[in-house]
Amino acid sequence: MRSKRRINGFQPGVRAELVMIGTEMLLGEIIDTNAARIAERLAGAGIHVYFKTTVGDNWTRIAAALSQALTRADVVITSGGLGPTDDDLTREVVAAVLGRRLVEHPEAMRQVEAWFQRQNRPMSPSNRKQALVPEGSEIIPNRRGTAPGIIARRGEQAVICLPGVPHELEAMMDETVLPFLVRNFSPSGRLWSRVLKFYGIGESALAELLQDLLTMDNPTVATYAGNGEVRVRITARAADEVGARELLEPVERDIRNRAGEFLYGTGDDTLESAAGRALKAAGWTLAVAESCTGGLIGSRITSVPGSSDYFAGGAVAYSNRAKVDLLGVPAGLLDQYGAVSEPVARAMAVGAAQRLGAHVGLAVTGIAGPGGGTADKPVGLVYIGLAVGGEAEVRRYQFAGDRDRVRWLTSQAALDLVRRRAEAGAQGLGISPGA
Amino acid sequence: MRSKRRINGFQPGVRAELVMIGTEMLLGEIIDTNAARIAERLAGAGIHVYFKTTVGDNWTRIAAALSQALTRADVVITSGGLGPTDDDLTREVVAAVLGRRLVEHPEAMRQVEAWFQRQNRPMSPSNRKQALVPEGSEIIPNRRGTAPGIIARRGEQAVICLPGVPHELEAMMDETVLPFLVRNFSPSGRLWSRVLKFYGIGESALAELLQDLLTMDNPTVATYAGNGEVRVRITARAADEVGARELLEPVERDIRNRAGEFLYGTGDDTLESAAGRALKAAGWTLAVAESCTGGLIGSRITSVPGSSDYFAGGAVAYSNRAKVDLLGVPAGLLDQYGAVSEPVARAMAVGAAQRLGAHVGLAVTGIAGPGGGTADKPVGLVYIGLAVGGEAEVRRYQFAGDRDRVRWLTSQAALDLVRRRAEAGAQGLGISPGA
Numbered sequence: 008m009r010s011k012r013r014i015n016g017f018q019p020g021v022r023a024e025l026v027m028i029g030t031e032m033l034l035g036e037i038i039d040t041n042a043a044r045i046a047e048r049l050a051g052a053g054i055h056v057y058f059k060t061t062v063g064d065n066w067t068r069i070a071a072a073l074s075q076a077l078t079r080a081d082v083v084i085t086s087g088g089l090g091p092t093d094d095d096l097t098r099e100v101v102a103a104v105l106g107r108r109l110v111e112h113p114e115a116m117r118q119v120e121a122w123f124q125r126q127n128r129p130m131s132p133s134n135r136k137q138a139l140v141p142e143g144s145e146i147i148p149n150r151r152g153t154a155p156g157i158i159a160r161r162g163e164q165a166v167i168c169l170p171g172v173p174h175e176l177e178a179m180m181d182e183t184v185l186p187f188l189v190r191n192f193s194p195s196g197r198l199w200s201r202v203l204k205f206y207g208i209g210e211s212a213l214a215e216l217l218q219d220l221l222t223m224d225n226p227t228v229a230t231y232a233g234n235g236e237v238r239v240r241i242t243a244r245a246a247d248e249v250g251a252r253e254l255l256e257p258v259e260r261d262i263r264n265r266a267g268e269f270l271y272g273t274g275d276d277t278l279e280s281a282a283g284r285a286l287k288a289a290g291w292t293l294a295v296a297e298s299c300t301g302g303l304i305g306s307r308i309t310s311v312p313g314s315s316d317y318f319a320g321g322a323v324a325y326s327n328r329a330k331v332d333l334l335g336v337p338a339g340l341l342d343q344y345g346a347v348s349e350p351v352a353r354a355m356a357v358g359a360a361q362r363l364g365a366h367v368g369l370a371v372t373g374i375a376g377p378g379g380g381t382a383d384k385p386v387g388l389v390y391i392g393l394a395v396g397g398e399a400e401v402r403r404y405q406f407a408g409d410r411d412r413v414r415w416l417t418s419q420a421a422l423d424l425v426r427r428r429a430e431a432g433a434q435g436l437g438i439s440p441g442a
Numbered sequence: 443m444r445s446k447r448r449i450n451g452f453q454p455g456v457r458a459e460l461v462m463i464g465t466e467m468l469l470g471e472i473i474d475t476n477a478a479r480i481a482e483r484l485a486g487a488g489i490h491v492y493f494k495t496t497v498g499d500n501w502t503r504i505a506a507a508l509s510q511a512l513t514r515a516d517v518v519i520t521s522g523g524l525g526p527t528d529d530d531l532t533r534e535v536v537a538a539v540l541g542r543r544l545v546e547h548p549e550a551m552r553q554v555e556a557w558f559q560r561q562n563r564p565m566s567p568s569n570r571k572q573a574l575v576p577e578g579s580e581i582i583p584n585r586r587g588t589a590p591g592i593i594a595r596r597g598e599q600a601v602i603c604l605p606g607v608p609h610e611l612e613a614m615m616d617e618t619v620l621p622f623l624v625r626n627f628s629p630s631g632r633l634w635s636r637v638l639k640f641y642g643i644g645e646s647a648l649a650e651l652l653q654d655l656l657t658m659d660n661p662t663v664a665t666y667a668g669n670g671e672v673r674v675r676i677t678a679r680a681a682d683e684v685g686a687r688e689l690l691e692p693v694e695r696d697i698r699n700r701a702g703e704f705l706y707g708t709g710d711d712t713l714e715s716a717a718g719r720a721l722k723a724a725g726w727t728l729a730v731a732e733s734c735t736g737g738l739i740g741s742r743i744t745s746v747p748g749s750s751d752y753f754a755g756g757a758v759a760y761s762n763r764a765k766v767d768l769l770g771v772p773a774g775l776l777d778q779y780g781a782v783s784e785p786v787a788r789a790m791a792v793g794a795a796q797r798l799g800a801h802v803g804l805a806v807t808g809i810a811g812p813g814g815g816t817a818d819k820p821v822g823l824v825y826i827g828l829a830v831g832g833e834a835e836v837r838r839y840q841f842a843g844d845r846d847r848v849r850w851l852t853s854q855a856a857l858d859l860v861r862r863r864a865e866a867g868a869q870g871l872g873i874s875p876g877a
Contacts (some may be wrong), residue, residue, distance in 0.1 A: 031666060033491040035482025036675070040473050044494070047468025047470025054466040057503060060820065061477070061494035068492060075510075091646065126842060131646060151843065172668075174847065295737075296756065301744025302737030304731075305758040312812055312845060320764030322757055323730065323740040329798055333768055363764055366790030377747055410747060 012354045020194045021054045024080040026072045028087035028097055029171055031065035041176055045169075048180050052189055053198045053244070054082065061123070064094040073104045080193060081164055082135045084184075087171030089154040093132040097168050098157065104380040105161055112140045115155045122153050138242035147183045149173045158187060165191070179397040199251035200242040201259055204276055206423045210237045216265045226254045228262075236271075236278070271426060278422035279307040285318040286367070293425060294365035295321035296334050296355040298372040299344065299389060304418045319363040324355060334358035334370075347372050347384050353399045356392035359384035367428065368394035371421055373404075376412045393424050395432070456489045456627040461507045461517040462503055464606055472485045474702070476521045476611055480604075480714055483615050485804035487624060487631045488679065489517065499529040508539045508601070516599055517627060519619075522606030524589040526568040532603050533592065537576035550590045557588050582618045586610040593603045593622060600626070634686035635677040636694055639711055641858045643704040645672045651700045663688045670854040671706075679816035706861060713857035714742040720864035721752040721802070728860060729800035730756035731769050731790040733781065733807040734824065739853045754798040759790060769793035769805075769851070781809050782819050784827075788834045791827035802863065803829035806856055808839075824852045826857050830867070 039061065046056050055373045057079065060072040069088070088097030102109045116138035123130040130375040140146060147156030147167070151430045152175040164438040167184055169176045179240040199417035205213060208220060216219060217239070220228040226243035239262060241252035250284045263270060273280040286293055295304050308314055322333040327346055330336040336351060344350045352372050360368030373389030380386035387406040392399055402424070406416045443482070460480060461610040466472045468823050476497065481491050492514065493509040504523070511518040523532030537544045551573035575581060582602070587610040592603040602619055604611045616628060624681030645667035655663040661678035674697060678689035698705060707716040721728055722768060724877045737758045743749055758767040762781060765771040771789040779785050787805050795803030808824030815821035822841040827834055837859070841851045 014794070033481055033494060034480040034485045035480070036666070036667075038473065038475050038478045042467070043470040043473045046468055050469045057498065057500075058507070059468060059496035061496075063492065065492075072493070090651070112681070127840075128644075174844070181703070189781040206640075229471075259450070296738070299744075300741065301734070301739025301749075302742075302756070302758065305732075305737025305760075306735065306741045306849075307737075309734075309758075309760060309810075310846065310849070314736075315760060318736075319758050320758045321737070322768060322770065323737065323744075323755045325740075325750060325753050325755040326798070329729075332797055332799075333755065333757060356515075362767055363761070364767075364783060375744075411745065414745070 013216075021188075021197065022080045023049055023054050023080060023082040023084060023118050024076040025056060025059040026069070026083060026085045027059065027061040027070055028064065028085055030065075030094075033063050037304055041169075041171065041173055044173065044177055045084055045086065045180060048185055049188075051200065052103045052185055052194065054188060059272055063216065064088060064096060066096055066100060069096055069100045071103055073100060077082070077104070077161075077164060077166070082167065082188065084165070084167045084169065084373070086169045086176060088326075089156070089168060089170045091136055091139065091153070095136075098136075098139050100142070101157065101166055102160060105140035105159055105166065106116050107143065107159070108162045109139045111135075111138050112144070112155075113138075114148055115140060115146045118148060119144070119153055122149075124354045141377065147179050149175050149179055150182075151178055156183070157183075157227060158247045159323060173362055198242055199248065199255065200240055200246055201205045202274055203241070203259065203262060203270055204272045205237045205239070205266065205269040205273050205276060206235075206262050206419065208237060209378045213237050213266060213269070217262060220258065220261065223258075226258055228258065235416045271423065275346035277307075277311075278419055280311045281431065282422045282426040283311050283314055283317055285426045286432060289366075289429045289433035291366035291429055291432060292317050292319045292364075293369060294319045294359040294363035296330075296368065296370040297321060298325060298330070298355070298370075300371050300373040300414050300417050300421075301325060304369070304421055306369065307418055307422065319365040321359060321363070332353060333414050334362060345384070345389065347374055347388060347402045349390055349403065351419065352392035352401045353388035354392035356399050356401075357397075366395065367419055367425065368392075368399070369425055370394075371417055373406075373413070373417060375417075377410060387413050389413070391417070391421050391424060393428055395428055450489070456517060456623075457515045458489050458491045459485055459511040460491060460494040461504070461511055461518060462496040463499065463504055463520055465500075465529075466495075466869055468498050476604075476606065476608055479548045479608065480519055480521065480615060481614055484621055484623075485633055487620060487875065489623060489627065499523060499531060500537060501531055503534045504531055505539055508535060510603070510607065510775070511598060512539070512596075517602065517623065519602045521602065521604045521611060524572065524603060524605045526566065526571055526588070528572075533571075533574050535578070536592065536594060536601055536603060540576055540594055540601065542576035542578065542594070544574045545577045546570075546573050547579070547581055547590075550581045551576060553581070553583060553590050554588055555583075562764050567617070582614050584610050584614055585617075586613055591618070593619075606644070613854065621761060631844065632681070632686075633677055633692065635675055635678055636690050637709055638674045638676070638694065638697060638705055639707045640672045640674065640704040641670075641706050641713060641854065643672060643701065648672050648674070648701060648704070652697060655693065655696065658693075663693065670851045712742075712746075713854055713861065715746050717745065717857045717861040717864065718746050718749055718752060720861045720868060724801075724864045724868035726801035726864055726867060727752050727754045727799075728802045728804060729754045729794040729798035731759050731765075731767070731794035731803065731805040732756060733750070733759055733790070733805075734810040735806050735849050735852050735856075736760055738849055739806065739856055742853055742857065754800040756794060756798070765790060769797060780810055781824060783826065784825055784836045784838065787825035787827035787836045788829070789800040791829035791834050791836075792832075795829045801830065801867075802860065803827075803834070804856055804860055805829075806852055808841075808848070808852060810845045810852075812845060822848050824855075826852070826856050826859060828863055830863055 028239040062068045144159040157381045231238045245251040324330040336354040355370030356368040370392040376386035389404045406413045486627035497503040534781030572714040579594040594601045667674045680686040759765040771791040791803040824839045827836040841848045
């Protein structure tokens with residue numbers, strides 16, 4: 008849900024167009040995620056994207072798309088077609104459209120060679136092509152792959168060529184392209200935004216709480232839902248950071264007053280990083296016992312750098328034997344109540360904390376589907392247990408969706424429980440590990 | 443990498459263009475997944491998509507994109523802008539570009555009203571707009587939402603307007619649009635394809651093995667790299683499945699002969715499903731001990747329905763204490779060699795199999811970064827241990843990339859080791875669990 012005034016309210020500024028190159032996108036074989044990566048960064052820098060054109064690996068059609076973009080835009084950004092093979096045509100077409108020769112760029116060649124050295128891989132002759140650029144271009148270093156990018160200027164315009172590999176493109180946008188654009192195409196006012204992240208409230212309920220804010224002009228407020236959580240983005244147009252803060256902060260405070268109960272973080276925070284921060288603040292360690300999620304919660308927690316400070320480890324207790332052997336769940340409980348039950352979730356949580364000497368034990372057991380459901384215990388039924396200082400509480404959830412969705416929503420709920428408990432803990436409750 | 447003849451080689455057929463409408467795509471707030479949904483269906487029906495243009499909710503730019511598409515294409519498919527609000531402009535712009543009046547379509551109105559009745563929701567006056575179509579158009583029923591789609595014909599051309607909501611669009615493509623296109627724009631033959639999946643060989647090395655095949659016309663062969671593996675797609679143009687098989691199968695056999703050593707599956711197979719299939723065929727169970735991956739491998743294995751048949755569980759042995767307590771790794775080994783070492787990987791693998799009574803124990807320990815690296819043990823260093831029937835082998839890897847990438851590549855390498863070992867095991871080696 009967004010205010011439709013959000014764009015119309017702004018003055019015209021620098022115009023950008025995107026040209027995405029790759030036949031596989033036109034065959035539906037891959038989803039283009041790069042365009043969103045580029046576009047959100049440009050939006051953040053106050054640069055508008057007016058058109059995005061996707062073409063296959065075809066000389067004529069790439070040239071047509073590029074030529075047309077140059078009739079309308081200040082900045083044209085391409086993605087894809089910088090590889091070493093015959094159908095990687097971007098550098099040739101850009102040179103032709105700009106009327107330049109293609110020349111070997113010595114620093115680009117050095118970077119291509121260095122990349123192969125770092126990877127301990129032989130460089131094939133075809134990779135020499137990756138150091139070719141339209142005469143007079145600058146290159147964009149690529150820490151994560153072979154092909155450097157290209158910045159080719161023509162008068163006031165710039166054509167920027169990036170590879171199609173997402174993690175390469177992302178780093179190059181952040182490290183080189185955005186600073187270049189801000190230096191050379193700085194719009195009069197920039198967009199500054201702040202993202203607030205919520206768990207435990209639906210998008211429409213949150214939008215109702217914020218209803219009057221969603222129609223404001225500057226800053227604008229918009230809600231987005233996805234992956235079992237809701238984000239609110241506050242965007243202000245201002246000349247500098249001080250001006251932006253004056254616009255953003257009162258609105259953020261207002262939103263926190265209305266919905267703070269569900270707010271878990273801001274910006275790049277995730278439920279795993281928020282839970283980690285709360286554990287660290289409380290001085291607590293966490294152990295997990297996962298059944299239906301099979302390691303997903305541990306994987307999310309350890310995706311955060313530095314998580315070894317507060318994460319003790321855990322058990323992927325997929326089988327009953329693992330629940331007994333690794334966590335000390337009494338076999339009798341499993342027989343009497345079944346693996347997906349409140350008493351077993353409790354015993355798993357307590358067992359994980361004890362076995363690993365952790366302050367907090369988190370356990371999940373449930374039926375992710377598609378098979379395994381019964382009338383009593385349908386697919387999507389999940390118990391989540393949390394043991395802190397010898398006391399364990401267990402909650403029962405009924406999630407809807409396929410296997411992946413049930414597992415994901417389980418991990419969301421579990422991480423939020425840990426976060427809330429550790430935040431409360433950081434405010435004073437003393438406990439000892441593994442009690 | 444793909445053969446550039448892949449598209450050029452086919453007889454010119456029906457040309458389609460896509461016009462995706464919605465400002466949020468140009469702000470990077472949403473990723474356009476609809477284009478891939480439409481494109482893969484068109485590819486399956488033998489219709490080529492040559493250009494895809496994305497524009498915001500702006501009258502002039504939608505009109506520009508649509509007019510241009512009509513100069514080049516037989517079929518233009520739009521997505522988005524059919525909602526009830528003021529910035530939903532698609533029906534108005536299509537009418538204007540085709541030079542038609544916008545009229546209320548009685549059947550469309552009936553369907554909009556019926557939808558609100560089914561939802562037990564009051565219909566707002568603005569929803570009446572959703573029954574407007576360019577004069578002379580057919581409508582596309584929308585079972586899943588309010589707005590019917592539109593098919594507007596001009597001479598031999600057709601403009602097809604679909605909503606932006608993915609599950610509505612998907613059903614309308616399948617139920618109405620594809621049958622319409624096959625009836626009216628039926629190409630001489632359909633495309634049939636087969637995907638082979640490889641691990642352990644780079645894209646350029648594989649392309650070299652298949653070099654002569656990559657320039658064939660029918661079927662075409664193309665390679666794609668991503669996420670630490672390589673796919674090969676063989677695509678044949680044929681009137682029916684029998685004809686397609688005759689074209690595809692000899693080429694598939696040829697590719698298997700040349701590169702079968704690295705082939706792990708086809709179609710929707712993943713390394714986790716292939717490893718699972720191999721374990722099941724061998725009648726083996728697997729236990730995992732994860733340090734740097736923190737649960738990612740368990741999570742991938744258990745993402746496969748039915749994995750409880752062969753997955754015993756595992757330990758997320760992130761801390762040294764977890765390695766000792768859950769896996770029985772001797773504390774002396776950790777002191778002497780450090781957690782990231784060959785002896786510890788071996789002890790973790792053996793310990794996981796023993797503790798869980800599994801045939802196979804898989805262990806990973808490494809430095810995912812960004813911190814924790816030293817000159818001796820740099821970021822990206824990973825040991826993977828595999829214990830089968832009491833015998834453990836350990837391999838040393840040096841991966842490049844950020845934390846997420848190192849973890850992902852580790853999980854790829856680990857799953858492939860399990861798959862290879864279990865495939866060999868299924869061919870005869872008898873072992874007993876947890877030995």
